[in-house]
Amino acid sequence: MINRSLNILIILLVLITVGTETYTYWLMKIRPWQPDSPVGRIIFYYSFFTVLSNICLAISSAFLVINPKANSQLFRIIRLDGLVGVLITAIVYNAVLRGIHKPPTPILQMANESLHLIVPALGLLSWLIYGPYPRIDRKTVVLACIPLMIYGGYIFIRGHITGQYPYPFINVIRIGYEKAIINAGMLLGLFIVLAFILWLIERVRIKYI
Numbered sequence: 631m632i633n634r635s636l637n638i639l640i641i642l643l644v645l646i647t648v649g650t651e652t653y654t655y656w657l658m659k660i661r662p663w664q665p666d667s668p669v670g671r672i673i674f675y676y677s678f679f680t681v682l683s684n685i686c687l688a689i690s691s692a693f694l695v696i697n698p699k700a701n702s703q704l705f706r707i708i709r710l711d712g713l714v715g716v717l718i719t720a721i722v723y724n725a726v727l728r729g730i731h732k733p734p735t736p737i738l739q740m741a742n743e744s745l746h747l748i749v750p751a752l753g754l755l756s757w758l759i760y761g762p763y764p765r766i767d768r769k770t771v772v773l774a775c776i777p778l779m780i781y782g783g784y785i786f787i788r789g790h791i792t793g794q795y796p797y798p799f800i801n802v803i804r805i806g807y808e809k810a811i812i813n814a815g816m817l818l819g820l821f822i823v824l825a826f827i828l829w830l831i832e833r834v835r836i837k838y839i
Contacts, residue, residue, distance in 0.1 A: 633760040637691035640752050644688035647744040678796045683715025687753045706765050710774040714824045716750035763836050766829040782814050
């Protein structure tokens, strides 16, 4: 019951937070670098890794609300993408971006903390305590990298067309293709490392706890 309630809480937090930000960005242009049109702003908003990783986590939580023992390959991929994605989100934001990203309104500040701290913490806590286990293996790690690579390709192609990049460390206009691609590769490497760390934790959890 607690497991189901925790997953429902994650889903609701993501829906409320993403819904609030979507509505806000549809109504107004808050930053000078945001697109002028409402549609453009929404497309740009849903190009952020933070948003997509939180959505992945919420989708995996929905799987678990329906079936607490979900074990399809699709679930495994979405679950791993969501867990590692929000972990990367929390690490990168608090280590690199927090000092340069200041939401302009209290509501957006609360939404920002929800996406970068609260939901990641709840997601990892839910996984650590309730699993389900085992759901991570080499095949799942490899397959989970595919959406990440597709996302990277989309960001660079869209950025080339529009001149808009969601993060400064992959902004080709500011730092050039070479450095942007290296940074993207480092993020992919971080994803793989964190995925295998979760795999190890899962094995220890199964064996000793």
